[in-house]
Amino acid sequence: ASAKTSRKKTSAVSDDLKQFEVTTEEFKDCVVKHLHVTLGTDENKASKKAWWNATCAAVNEIVFERVTKTQKTHYQKDTRAVHYFSLEFLMGRFLKNNLTSVGLTDIAKQALEQLDLDFNEICEEEPDMALGNGGLGRLAACFVDSLATLGYPAIGYGIHYEHGLFTQEIQHGRQLERPDSWREYGNPWEICRPESIQEIPLYGYVETKYDEGGHIHKEWHPGRIIKGVPWDIPVVGYGAKTVNILRLWESRASDFFNWDVFNAGGYLDAQVENVQAETISKVLYPNDNTEAGKELRLIQQYFFCACSIKDIIRRYKRAHGNDWSKFTDQVVIQLNDTHPAVAIPELMRILVDRAEMHWDDAWAICQNVFAYTNHTLLPEALEKWSVRLFEKVLPRHLEIIYEINSRFLEDVVEPAFPDNDEVKRKLSIIEEGHEKMVRMGNLSVIASFKVNGVAEIHSQLVKSDLFPEFNQIWPDKLTNVTNGVTPRRWLKSCNPALSKLISEYVDDDWPVHLDKLQKLNDFADDSKFQKVFMQIKHDNKVELAKVIKSLTNIEVDPTALFDIQIKRLHEYKRQQLNLIHIMALYRRLLQNPDYDMPKRVFIFGAKAAPGYYMAKEIIYAINKVADRVNNDARIKDKLKVVFLPNYRVSLAEKMIPAADVSEQISLAGKEASGTGNMKLALNGAVTIGTLDGANIEIAEEAGEDNVVIFGLTVEEVKAKKAAGYNPWDYYYANEELKAVLDWFDTDYFTPGKPGELAEIKRSLLDYGDTYLTLADYASYSDAHKKIDRLYQDKPTWARMAIINTATMGKFNSDRSIQDYVNNIWKLTPCFIEE
Ligand code: Z15
Structure with missing residues (x-):
């Protein structure tokens, strides 16, 4: 049994999917063959890991031959x-991704099912x-x-x-x-x-x-x-x-x-x-x-x-x-x-x-x-x-x-x-x-011969602030290529339900022609389409809720708004701003149990560099606030905070399809581009973000009404710093902000250990608040109030979510690569024979 068979012939770019005509039976036999001859085991005693290995080996029957063919062609030509x-x-x-690429996902799923195996469980075996x-x-x-x-x-x-x-x-x-x-x-x-x-x-x-x-x-x-x-x-x-x-x-x-x-x-x-x-x-x-x-x-x-x-x-x-x-x-x-x-x-x-x-x-x-x-x-x-x-x-x-x-x-x-x-x-x-x-x-x-930044604003700043004299000497050298993400991994394979819906309403070649998602704009106000779209979002949230339960033992309600911030922990990315706002919401709920807001779940994923002290303190603070908030019966589950451990690509693939809101809240001028912002918007999350990096281009594509922008602009940040920024001004001017910061000095979140979180307050006041967290707080809080209002209006929210997915075509990494090819690399595509 072999997974190698004939396929159709087209251009160098693939726009048809069903290329490797392998039957479920053939694929299954091939997996079993590899279980025997490659893994040296059999159906009765094979571990899940062995089944995963055998499945990979079956896929490799196609993949390795194509490697050889590609290299030979590149050499000959x-x-x-x-x-x-x-x-x-x-x-x-790789497994899901490579199956997606060879067009055998459904075949493999069925083959494994016939072997009494669960496809997703087998994929989970892969580190x-x-x-x-x-x-x-x-x-x-x-x-x-x-x-x-x-x-x-x-x-x-x-x-x-x-x-x-x-x-x-x-x-x-x-x-x-x-x-x-x-x-x-x-x-x-x-x-x-x-x-x-x-x-x-x-x-x-x-x-x-x-x-x-x-x-x-x-x-x-x-x-x-x-x-x-x-x-x-x-x-x-x-x-x-x-x-x-x-x-x-x-x-x-x-x-x-x-x-x-x-x-x-x-x-x-x-x-x-x-x-x-x-x-x-x-x-x-x-x-x-x-x-x-x-x-x-x-x-x-x-x-x-x-x-x-x-x-x-x-x-x-x-x-x-x-x-x-x-x-x-x-x-x-x-x-x-x-x-x-x-x-x-x-x-x-x-x-x-x-x-x-x-x-x-x-x-x-x-x-x-x-x-x-x-x-x-x-x-x-x-x-x-x-x-x-x-x-x-x-x-x-x-x-x-x-x-x-x-x-x-x-x-x-x-x-x-x-x-x-x-x-x-x-x-x-x-x-x-x-x-x-x-x-x-x-x-x-x-x-x-060329130097590029990774988003429009970033490339402008590379010219004006980082390398201005080089730009004077070589005016054509410095340029921009806005980042992108692959829609194969970040939509097709991580969000199969939404992908299927898109294929029905658009065409099935959207994974290589992502601009075609624009067609979804026509259905943004169609209440039937809205229902289906939001039902898929809900189902993805149910799945993520299971992951949350199994990793943290925290129960979250999938009907709540899922607000997600996933990225490395860094002060410039301002997870601390998100945290302070969560504490303020908690305080509002304690002061007024009828405080009007939809049920909300804040979810974080972030690794800190092992030597980055303040980043680790912020992780600790998020977890301590989570402990307190999640176990406070007074707020009746209206607010939950989740820190998912070990954020990584495979966890991102589970989180991104389930996001309602995407947190992109870096201080303007600090995040070169961001790419998580693109993945989340592509999967129908609404961005709450500053005018930084690719957020600006996302807002341009989605339209001002379909993202929530807040905070100082790059120009305003420069002006504020030039005028002498003093975080204490914001502390004394905002009663809520002051109360939340003072909370860090108490033992409210760290029972018996007062001041255990105090370094965070110090970093924001005594050490100068390098990333202007306090300056942006009020505007951020208002932006979240706007999110709350919008979310409570179901059709409005659905419309925004759909338009986000519909307008993210620009952020296909194929477009980035085409920009590199046209302006820098000057390559020609190469057709590879059967
Ligand atoms: C890194 O992940 C990024 C920049 C760096 O200089 C280093 Cl050392 C690591 C990130 C940027 O922070 C992010 O804004 C950008 O989207 C990403 O590179 C890809 O360009």
Whole structure:
């Protein structure tokens, strides 16, 4: 029995679904076959995990063959490809997604049912592949999905971390971190490629040599060699015509190098070195939007960039030998933030030191290969490496960076800003000062042919506030590509009921033509459609209520308004604003049991970076407030607060379809884009949000009446800060706000432990309220009153929800990818044969 069969032939882009004509019977036999021959067990004793593995193996009969076919075609046609360099790929689970892509979801469901198995239960066996922190890593995952779906030759390069993002447990209200071991018992989706191993140098010193002609030549004598082993993860485009790969590098000790040490009698030393080598790909740094500045992190960055560049060059040489003239026609490298920016001096090193190219020719190649995406303006996230550390780990790269810098300052800055030392100091890759630093942002802008922000307002701010002088020098370099999300995962596969309804009312090719959702606007006032739409929302809420019960033992009423804030815990995202408002609602209910508001459930999902003290305090406070509120009989269940532990992709897939309200409440100017905002609106949630990041574009698409906007604008924030913001003014001016903040000093939420939550109050008053939480409180509270009114009017709410789904077509990551292709990558889709 085999899942491989014939299929229809169309274009590079897949718009028909039923492509792999496999019967339920065939699929079932194939799963059972794999249970026997791949898993070495049988129907009587197989665990659910074994059934899951066997099901994956059955899907892989299609997937792996398409990988080979895709690679062969790209090689034969010698296609130009994008190489997406990212330290993070937050892929989540694959089974449902890959079944959706090959069009076999229903077949697999029936096949498993016939085997007395529940499809959803089997899917739950899959651990999330959580090789990322949050938005940046998930964006990379959506982008590789869209690239494959649109038939573009592309490869994602990253690290094969042994441990992905920590799993979060909540004990007595506090976050505990546990290691994530996503592949402890093997992973059916990955293929090891030992034939493509690379060796990577580190540490050591640089020797300066002169040849007969008196030409200078630099030779790096590394102190260590690390082996990089590639693991390929198939990325199945919707319709499974193109199956690209994610190539993730695992570090190993180099046998070759350690042999010397061993011979010298250093057996134990050799083992220590082995451990150090294998440490490189051990664990993902758990910071989102903050930089750690650790040596191991720099080594991680260099390790995977160096492996990937060697891999690209090897592939290029197979087709073009030593003729470098076509290199920039074939290769574009997208830097996902500055994390992989060390790829720039690495490519220069290979071209100048190894290929013995003239500097100018090598630099011309670099400037046509790299493009850089900026994801944040937060100063604490902008990467800087100390010159001292750089020199220790990558001595030759530091020299190259100095050379890039001095040429840039002389040839570019001097003519543009003659004798202007202040501008030179600002644009220099090297920051002078007590400790000299390498600015990775400046390096990335200087070496790239395009630099993009991730939402309109963010890209404007990149030009005006972050890199204004660069924008003056190169007015066409800085640009925008608004983020997007894949509708295959974030609607079709996570919300099957709504997807079915949309297919009935629109067409069934909406997953690749998301603008077609516009047609739903015609039914926004149709009361029959409203009922069906809201019934689906209700059913999704019933499902989420079960999840909440099983994870937290809290009972919530699915008829209540579900208000959801899901994102990393960060002060700029202002979960504390949400919390303060919840406390105010609680206080209003205590003061007036008839306070007019619909039943409300506030649901949070958030991980805090393990070293981020205030973020962890906020998690604790949310949980303590939840304990008190949820168990207070006086408010008669009108208010519930839920903190769902271990927020991750697979949990998001359960929460997003059940949201009525989407909380997008960052201080204006701080959230570069946001992508959860898009997923929630796409699933019919109404946004309560500030004019920040992509919220602005969501409001434009949905219309002002279908989102609830509050708070200071970017301009107003600037003005307020310039005038000297004083949070105490807001504290004294607002009786409710004062009362709520004073509550933090009591033991009302922490019985017997007064002041346990007081640090939060201090951060908002004594430490200056960096993110203007108090300034936006009154406006936020009013916005929630508006939400309450709207929700109580059923047809009005249904209309808003429908219009949100109908108008989110722009936020398809296929559109983002098409923007990158048109303005930056210049790729052509590639048709893959049967
Ligand atoms: C991260 O998740 C983001 C930016 C960063 O600089 C780092 Cl280090 C991690 C996020 C932004 O905060 C978010 O607004 C954006 O939507 C996302 O990247 C994808 O662009």
